[in-house]
Amino acid sequence: MRTTMESGYRGTAGSRAGVNAFRLGALVALVGPPLCVAAVEDTAFYGSLLGFVLILLAAKLGADVFERLRQPTVLGELLVGMLLSGLALAGVETLGRLKDDAALQVVAEIGVILLLFEVGLHSRLHELLEVGLSAAIVATLGVMAPVGLGWLVSQWFFPTEPWYVHLFVGATLAATSVGITARVLQEMNWLESREARIILGAAVVDDVLGLVLLALLSGTVSAIASGGSARLEAAAVGSILAKAAGFLVGAIVVGRVIHLRAVRYGLLMRVPGMGIVIALSFCFSLAALAGKLGLAPIVGAFAAGLILEPSDYEAYRERGELPIEQLIHPIAGLLTPVFFVMMGLRVDLRAFVSTESLGFALAVTLVAILAKQVCSLGVVQRGIQRWVVGAGMVPRGEVGLIFTGMGARLMVDNQPIFDASTVSAMVVMVIVTTLAGPLLLKVLLKSSVPPAARPGMVSNV
Amino acid sequence: MRTTMESGYRGTAGSRAGVNAFRLGALVALVGPPLCVAAVEDTAFYGSLLGFVLILLAAKLGADVFERLRQPTVLGELLVGMLLSGLALAGVETLGRLKDDAALQVVAEIGVILLLFEVGLHSRLHELLEVGLSAAIVATLGVMAPVGLGWLVSQWFFPTEPWYVHLFVGATLAATSVGITARVLQEMNWLESREARIILGAAVVDDVLGLVLLALLSGTVSAIASGGSARLEAAAVGSILAKAAGFLVGAIVVGRVIHLRAVRYGLLMRVPGMGIVIALSFCFSLAALAGKLGLAPIVGAFAAGLILEPSDYEAYRERGELPIEQLIHPIAGLLTPVFFVMMGLRVDLRAFVSTESLGFALAVTLVAILAKQVCSLGVVQRGIQRWVVGAGMVPRGEVGLIFTGMGARLMVDNQPIFDASTVSAMVVMVIVTTLAGPLLLKVLLKSSVPPAARPGMVSNV
Numbered sequence: 001m002r003t004t005m006e007s008g009y010r011g012t013a014g015s016r017a018g019v020n021a022f023r024l025g026a027l028v029a030l031v032g033p034p035l036c037v038a039a040v041e042d043t044a045f046y047g048s049l050l051g052f053v054l055i056l057l058a059a060k061l062g063a064d065v066f067e068r069l070r071q072p073t074v075l076g077e078l079l080v081g082m083l084l085s086g087l088a089l090a091g092v093e094t095l096g097r098l099k100d101d102a103a104l105q106v107v108a109e110i111g112v113i114l115l116l117f118e119v120g121l122h123s124r125l126h127e128l129l130e131v132g133l134s135a136a137i138v139a140t141l142g143v144m145a146p147v148g149l150g151w152l153v154s155q156w157f158f159p160t161e162p163w164y165v166h167l168f169v170g171a172t173l174a175a176t177s178v179g180i181t182a183r184v185l186q187e188m189n190w191l192e193s194r195e196a197r198i199i200l201g202a203a204v205v206d207d208v209l210g211l212v213l214l215a216l217l218s219g220t221v222s223a224i225a226s227g228g229s230a231r232l233e234a235a236a237v238g239s240i241l242a243k244a245a246g247f248l249v250g251a252i253v254v255g256r257v258i259h260l261r262a263v264r265y266g267l268l269m270r271v272p273g274m275g276i277v278i279a280l281s282f283c284f285s286l287a288a289l290a291g292k293l294g295l296a297p298i299v300g301a302f303a304a305g306l307i308l309e310p311s312d313y314e315a316y317r318e319r320g321e322l323p324i325e326q327l328i329h330p331i332a333g334l335l336t337p338v339f340f341v342m343m344g345l346r347v348d349l350r351a352f353v354s355t356e357s358l359g360f361a362l363a364v365t366l367v368a369i370l371a372k373q374v375c376s377l378g379v380v381q382r383g384i385q386r387w388v389v390g391a392g393m394v395p396r397g398e399v400g401l402i403f404t405g406m407g408a409r410l411m412v413d414n415q416p417i418f419d420a421s422t423v424s425a426m427v428v429m430v431i432v433t434t435l436a437g438p439l440l441l442k443v444l445l446k447s448s449v450p451p452a453a454r455p456g457m458v459s460n461v
Numbered sequence: 462m463r464t465t466m467e468s469g470y471r472g473t474a475g476s477r478a479g480v481n482a483f484r485l486g487a488l489v490a491l492v493g494p495p496l497c498v499a500a501v502e503d504t505a506f507y508g509s510l511l512g513f514v515l516i517l518l519a520a521k522l523g524a525d526v527f528e529r530l531r532q533p534t535v536l537g538e539l540l541v542g543m544l545l546s547g548l549a550l551a552g553v554e555t556l557g558r559l560k561d562d563a564a565l566q567v568v569a570e571i572g573v574i575l576l577l578f579e580v581g582l583h584s585r586l587h588e589l590l591e592v593g594l595s596a597a598i599v600a601t602l603g604v605m606a607p608v609g610l611g612w613l614v615s616q617w618f619f620p621t622e623p624w625y626v627h628l629f630v631g632a633t634l635a636a637t638s639v640g641i642t643a644r645v646l647q648e649m650n651w652l653e654s655r656e657a658r659i660i661l662g663a664a665v666v667d668d669v670l671g672l673v674l675l676a677l678l679s680g681t682v683s684a685i686a687s688g689g690s691a692r693l694e695a696a697a698v699g700s701i702l703a704k705a706a707g708f709l710v711g712a713i714v715v716g717r718v719i720h721l722r723a724v725r726y727g728l729l730m731r732v733p734g735m736g737i738v739i740a741l742s743f744c745f746s747l748a749a750l751a752g753k754l755g756l757a758p759i760v761g762a763f764a765a766g767l768i769l770e771p772s773d774y775e776a777y778r779e780r781g782e783l784p785i786e787q788l789i790h791p792i793a794g795l796l797t798p799v800f801f802v803m804m805g806l807r808v809d810l811r812a813f814v815s816t817e818s819l820g821f822a823l824a825v826t827l828v829a830i831l832a833k834q835v836c837s838l839g840v841v842q843r844g845i846q847r848w849v850v851g852a853g854m855v856p857r858g859e860v861g862l863i864f865t866g867m868g869a870r871l872m873v874d875n876q877p878i879f880d881a882s883t884v885s886a887m888v889v890m891v892i893v894t895t896l897a898g899p900l901l902l903k904v905l906l907k908s909s910v911p912p913a914a915r916p917g918m919v920s921n922v
Binding site: 043045046047048049050052053056057060061063064067068073102103106109269270271273274276277280281284285287288291292297327330331333334 | 503504506507508509510511513514517518521522524525528529534563564567570730731732734735737738741742745746748749752753758788791792794795
């Protein structure tokens with residue numbers, strides 16, 4: 001009984017899923033080295049399967065504990081991932097390999113793409129545009145305040161360091177990781193609130209600004225390093241902004257037309273299950289397109305969810321298929337936790353013990369949390385719980401790690417911009433904000449009137 | 462809005478899903494070569510996403526055409542894959558890359574694992590054991606007849622070739638690819654029939670025999686090549702048989718106990734969705750275990766489905782969760798077609814035009830189909846449609862390709878066992894049997910009384 005694919009016939013090295021190759025693998029000792037690659041690749045696939053099982057079970061355990069504590073379950077998933085990461089440090093080597101597992105990373109990535117797609121499905125474009133001005137100001141303040149305050153703190157602690165180190169510290173504090181916030185809002189049924197819309201809208205703008213910042217920074221630093229000019233950057237920034245704007249407008253205008261056509265053509269098909277295939281195709285295509293343009297794929301997934309109205313699939317429901325949200329939710333529910341456990345796994349707990357200047361780590365963390373509260377000033381509408389918006393912007397997640405990684409690798413005069421101690425402080429900041437964000441949000445949401453009961457709110461449930 | 466993971470911080474090359482790395486990638490030109498790996502990996506992820514979309518849509522198109530023709534939709538998926546493979550040959554380079562895409566291969570592999578898990582869920586262990594003797598004889602005949610007839614045909618066409626070439630040709634004709642047959646039986650609601658049980662039971666035995674054959678063959682050939690003795694093989698075969706038997710018995714006995722405990726412990730959890738997590742964990746764990754032991758992972762998935770009774774999850778249904786089959790079917794329905802499209806994609810259509818001895822290709826194909834009809838003699842029960850069993854064993858799928866690949870790579874005196882022309886003939890055999898199997902099965906099943914209406918049948922629907 002064998003039905004697995006195998007690239008043995010072609011001898012390509014890239015065949016990871018050719019599971020039957022393991023049989024060949026078992027014979028490699030007899031046959032010799034040419035087959036080794038396939039065998040190694042397949043053992044990796046079995047490892048991924050077992051890793052997937054481990055992560056699914058761990059996610060449920062973590063979520064269960066936090067459910068009992070009446071805290072956001074996403075925190076349980078993050079912490080259980082960090083626990084596994086700690087066990088990996090303690091010498092459980094198998095766990096250490098999990099975080100670098102390519103297949104699990106793909107699963108995690110699809111999990112977060114589906115999460116933002118779901119969030120988009122629950123949002124309405126016109127409602128998002130209504131809060132557009134607030135979202136834009138919130139995002140801009142949410143980038144400017146951390147950059148400024150981060151710079152000041154860095155200069156205070158390390159007055160002898162050059163200015164671009166301070167700038168890099170500030171930039172690392174700037175970018176928000178919206179996945180965690182989206183999950184908390186989803187768990188607490190706050191996705192339909194205007195606060196949620198402002199946060200989500202700001203997250204899109206934040207992503208574009210982060211991209212610009214990243215381009216400016218690395219361009220500037222490499223220009224300094226090579227002694228050249230920084231003229232290239234203006235063009236790069238312009239191109240990034242044009243691409244991002246083009247993508248968002250294009251996705252919404254052209255995407256809507258294409259989607260409606262696809263839904264209509266899909267009805268001509270006799271095979272069942274066309275609805276979910278069209279919806280997922282749309283989501284993955286926009287995610288990939290956003291990624292190819294340099295934006296985060298989840299921005300594309302969110303845009304896809306925005307464009308796609310569940311009512312578009314009315315005709316499929318009449319044919320006996322389930323509503324699109326009900327088809328996507330079980331898959332997303334299975335895969336999304338993998339993303340958060342993996343995020344926890346990738347946290348380097350050594351940062352806590354290896355921080356030489358604990359004071360700097362604490363100060364930077366405090367500033368990271370406070371600076372995002374400046375966001376709340378950007379809300380122009382009335383009747384909005386400003387602190388909810390501020391709290392929603394707190395988690396830095398893996399985005400902070402990206403900047404930290406850049407800082408650790410970019411060299412000026414053979415010196416990395418971030419030394420080991422700064423890297424540790426930044427990782428501490430990421431861990432604390434990622435955990436503090438959901439807790440803060442939880443407290444604020446619990447003490448607030450639920451969105452449906454408030455005046456001026458149009459519920460879309 | 463960024464929530465994607467990134468290994469930039471650690472600098473590991475294996476991070477495929479670290480999607481944000483693409484942003485870094487966009488800056489690679491400025492920053493320099495150290496970041497290149499991450500950027501390339503992420504472009505691959507976006508390619509995989511788009512490939513997934515393409516395959517989902519292509520699968521639906523192919524299935525729709527075959528639905529209209531009232532033929533098994535799995536054939537439509539296979540053929541659409543072959544069509545894409547043809548377009549790849551015609552120069553559409555993107556399509557050529559699809560079949561080697563690591564992420565898509567993982568998706569395809571999980572698709573076929575879920576298919577066999579579903580098939581297992583619909584089978585009952587005691588009913589499978591009732592046909593155990595038939596299944597064992599069917600499988601044994603189904604290996605012996607093709608090996609013998611294949612040898613004769615090969616000797617007839619190439620009398621000057623050494624004996625092990627003929628043996629290898631025979632072995633390539635032996636192994637059945639049960640995924641296609643399982644899909645057809647599922648589509649036509651024949652999974653509950655005794656014929657289906659014999660085919661599935663025989664497929665398990667067939668897999669073990671195939672493994673033994675592969676070990677014997679490559680061991681013998683490498684012994685000939687190196688001029689040494691073949692003593693090693695007896696031990697290898699014994700170990701393979703012991704492992705296979707140990708796995709099957711262990712999975713059924715120990716697995717059942719563990720599963721019942723897991724289900725009970727799962728009820729202690731407050732988070733929703735434990736049922737599907739336990740079921741999938743069980744399926745993937747056994748699939749990985751089977752793979753690690755050298756068996757096909759789908760044998761493990763099938764065993765997991767056999768052990769797991771939907772009624773085990775009664776308590777979860779009382780808590781408001783959907784029945785386990787209803788939770789798994791939408792995911793399997795989405796991913797299984799990917800496996801068959803990928804199988805079609807991996808078919809090398811050049812085999813048809815590059816066959817120098819068309820006569821040999823035709824003879825070998827005919828023998829491959831006829832030899833499996835010998836299987837029908839192995840059915841000891843009465844009232845069984847023997848030809849259905851024979852037809853069910855016809856598809857060779859990718860298993861034939863594995864053997865072909867081995868034959869093309871194993872060297873004796875610097876000569877591969879299979880020359881280019883033999884390889885082509887074998888690929889033609891695989892293509893024709895893979896397509897003919899479902900068609901044959903369809904014709905036989907349509908002219909037969911459906912299983913539920915026949916005496917002596919206990920329906921489990």
